[in-house]
Amino acid sequence: MVAVQRWLILLVMGILSLVWMPSVALAQANNYAPPLSFSNAELRGRDFRGQNLQAAEFSNANLSEADFTGADARGAIFSASVARETNFHGVDFSTGMLDSSNFTGADFSDALLIDTIMLRSTFDDADITGADFSGALLDGVQFRNLCAIASGTNPQTGVATRDSLGCR
Secondary structure (H helix, E strand, C coil): CHHHHHHHHHHHHHHHHHHHHHHHHHHHHHCCCCCCECCCCECCCCECCCCECCCCEEECCECCCCECCCCECCCCEEECCECCCCECCCCECCCCEEECCECCCCECCCCECCCCEECCCECCCCECCCCECCCCEECHHHHHHHHHHCCCECCCCCCEHHHHHCCC
């Protein structure tokens, strides 16, 4: 009798899970939004101020003179893009990737670049005042060039730019 009761309870639980679980999975699927993709896009001068750009992809895009002030770009990928004279003031790039891109003259003041991969990119004449590079992965040349101009303290984290880069 006890075995029959256990079997019946397991059967009812199994049926309920089959009925209930697909609705949960469907609800989660309906809430899924794929990451934004701006691959091969002409975005010169575009206004991205304050936008949610989490996990967005900017591959082979022209972002020169665009304004990203205060945008949330955590986990975003900027690869083989041109962002000359672009305003990234206060942008959160944490855990993102800035790879093989040209950021000449860009404003990274007060930006968060925590745990960001930043390889093979150019930051000539960039403003990095108050930027936090804690845990960022940089090329040796980038490291030396950025340490030469590093100053200020990030207003959100309280970390000095030179300290976040590990400059001597």
